[in-house]
Structure formats: structure tokens, C-alpha cells
Amino acid sequence: MIALDDVSKCYPNGAYALRDLDLRIETGEFAFLVGSSGAGKSTLIRLLVRDELPTTGRVRVDGADVAKLKGSAVSKLRQRVGVVFQDFKLLPQRTVAENVEFALLVTGHTGRKEAEAAEHALSLVGLAHRRHHFPRELSGGEQQRTAIARALVSHPRLVIADEPTGNLDPVTSWEIIKLLVRVNELGTTLVIATHNADIVNALRRRVIHLDHGRIVRDEREGQYAA
Ligand SMILES: Nc1ncnc2c1ncn2[C@@H]1O[C@H](COP(=O)(O)OP(=O)(O)O)[C@@H](O)[C@H]1O
Ligand SMILES: [Mg+2]
Known part of the structure; x- marks a missing residue:
């Protein structure tokens, strides 16, 4: 991937x-x-979604060399890769449902198909009842679940999260991580940049440790610290 x-x-x-x-x-x-x-965690993530290009070397995501993508191929890559950020990055003037639908926007307007896909993604994260609310009316956890629905709505093969629990309390952080674990269990590849040692140590998944731009540790069932 x-x-x-x-x-x-x-x-x-x-x-x-x-x-x-x-x-x-x-x-x-x-x-x-x-x-x-x-x-270098966020930089690595930016290379994977082609927000930045590598200075040297080759980055391939889902079979595509990101540096070689042009125009619409870049938008297609971004639909196959869902991204979740620490600060949610929701549009404040748009409802929860609109925020999710907008991820599917290609032609300049959204229709019934997009609305149904958004509805489905929102039920997946348990937020269908909040669809007409605005981001400011939601808790941090609900805002992050909206962002996850937005990342999932295009059925991506890969979901990348950059410190997704960085602004959340411990209980809410666990809810978000459990949701991401479920997304992974449904077959989506998942990469999570995090400072949350408790979560990394409890889940015992692959841990890739960056230091000054280099991989210094890569363990199968790793812990937060060596
Ligand atoms: N847009 C940028 N311009 C210049 N330097 C940057 C930029 N973004 C990040 N850096 C630098 O690159 C290094 C890696 O940063 P970053 O990828 O944000 O790390 P992390 O996400 O692990 O905190 C840091 O030294 C940072 O200052
Ligand atoms: Mg970062």
C-alpha cells in the first residue's frame, strides 16, 4: 500500500x-x-497525500508514484486516501452532513448519491443524529468522528491520521482509537502518527519510530518507547 x-x-x-x-x-x-x-511524522504524511513532493527518492501509494500524478489523478489519490488531523479541519459554516458530503465533491455540487454516502459514513461513526448540527455545536470527540466519517465516505483503501487524539481527553481518545481499529478490521490500511504512549502500548501494533527524519526503530508488536 x-x-x-x-x-x-x-x-x-x-x-x-x-x-x-x-x-x-x-x-x-x-x-x-x-x-x-x-x-518528520507530519512531513511523511504530507508526502503520502502529495501535499509535498519528495526532494529525492520515490513515494508510491496504492501502486501510484505520487510525483508522477497529474491533475485529476491527484484528486483520485486523495479519494483513495482518507486523512484525519489533530484539529479536525471541519468547515465551520457547514453542517456535519455537508462536511462529509463535500469530500465527494467533484463536479461543484452534491446530489442525492453524495447525501446517501454521507449518511452511511455518519452512521458508521455513530453520528447520524447529529447530521444537521454545525461543528461548533459538537464535542471534540464528535468533531473528530465527523472528520473520520469525512475520511471514510469515499471508501478509501488507506486512512492516515496525524495525532488524531491530540486535542481530546483520555476517554474520548480511546473512543476515537477504537473506531479507527474497527475501520482497520474492516480492511482499510491504517497509519496513525501519535504521542499517546498509553494507546500505543495497549494495542501492541507495528511501531515505526522516527528521529530527526530517520527511522530508528520498526517493530511488529511494538511499544511507544524502546
Ligand atoms: N513547511 C515547512 N517548512 C520548513 N520546515 C518545515 C516545514 N514543515 C516542517 N518543517 C521542519 O521539518 C521537520 C519535521 O517536521 P514535522 O514533519 O512537522 O515533524 P513532526 O510531525 O514529527 O513533529 C522539523 O524540523 C520542522 O521544523
Ligand atoms: Mg506533526
Whole structure:
């Protein structure tokens, strides 16, 4: 699902965020990305959704070399890859249902098909009853569940979450992680960047540890710290 070959990323200011990265993540895997702030986790995620291009090396996602995608192929990649962020990134002036439908927007307007898909994604995360609410009327956990519904609505093969529990209390964090575990059990490949040691240590999944842009540890049933 994910293949990085000798990938480096140097930002225009000269900062190297990733160095000589080789990484394979197979279809159906569940992997945690850990490492201190500045280690390169978010940069790696940006390369996977083509928000940034690698400076050197090759990034392949679901069979496609992201650097070679043009125009509509980029939008297609973004529909096959759902992304969830720490700060939810919901549109404040749009309802929960609209936020989810908008992820399917291609032609400039949404219709009945999109509404039904959004409804389905919202029931999956247990939020169908909130569909007409605005983000500010929801708790943090509900906002994150809306963002997860938005990530799932296009039936992605891969879901990537960048510190999805960073703004949530411990109980709500667990609810969100349990939801993501279920998404993975339904067959979606999952990559989660996190600082939540309790969750990583409890789940014992693959742990990929970044430090100063390099992979320093990659364990099958890993823990947060070595
Ligand atoms: N847009 C950017 N421009 C310049 N440097 C950046 C940019 N984004 C991140 N960096 C730098 O790249 C390194 C990795 O950052 P980041 O990928 O955000 O790490 P993490 O998500 O693990 O905290 C840091 O040194 C950071 O300062
Ligand atoms: Mg980050």
C-alpha cells in the first residue's frame, strides 16, 4: 500500500525533515508512527497525500508514484486516501452532513448519491443524529468522528491520521482509537502518527519510530518507547 524508496525531504528553507527513508506498509496493516516533535511524522504524511513532493527518492501509494500524478489523478489519490488531523479541519459554516458530503465533491455540487454516502459514513461513526448540527455545536470527540466519517465516505483503501487524539481527553481518545481499529478490521490500511504512549502500548501494533527524519526503530508488536 505504501512504498518509500530512499526518500528525503528538504524544505525550501534548507531544513531536512526526512532522510534516506525506506519503508513498506502492506495492505491491511495498522501502523503507529511515533517520535518527538520535529521528527518528520507530519512531513511523511504530507508526502503520502502529495501535499509535498519528495526532494529525492520515490513515494508510491496504492501502486501510484505520487510525483508522477497529474491533475485529476491527484484528486483520485486523495479519494483513495482518507486523512484525519489533530484539529479536525471541519468547515465551520457547514453542517456535519455537508462536511462529509463535500469530500465527494467533484463536479461543484452534491446530489442525492453524495447525501446517501454521507449518511452511511455518519452512521458508521455513530453520528447520524447529529447530521444537521454545525461543528461548533459538537464535542471534540464528535468533531473528530465527523472528520473520520469525512475520511471514510469515499471508501478509501488507506486512512492516515496525524495525532488524531491530540486535542481530546483520555476517554474520548480511546473512543476515537477504537473506531479507527474497527475501520482497520474492516480492511482499510491504517497509519496513525501519535504521542499517546498509553494507546500505543495497549494495542501492541507495528511501531515505526522516527528521529530527526530517520527511522530508528520498526517493530511488529511494538511499544511507544524502546
Ligand atoms: N513547511 C515547512 N517548512 C520548513 N520546515 C518545515 C516545514 N514543515 C516542517 N518543517 C521542519 O521539518 C521537520 C519535521 O517536521 P514535522 O514533519 O512537522 O515533524 P513532526 O510531525 O514529527 O513533529 C522539523 O524540523 C520542522 O521544523
Ligand atoms: Mg506533526
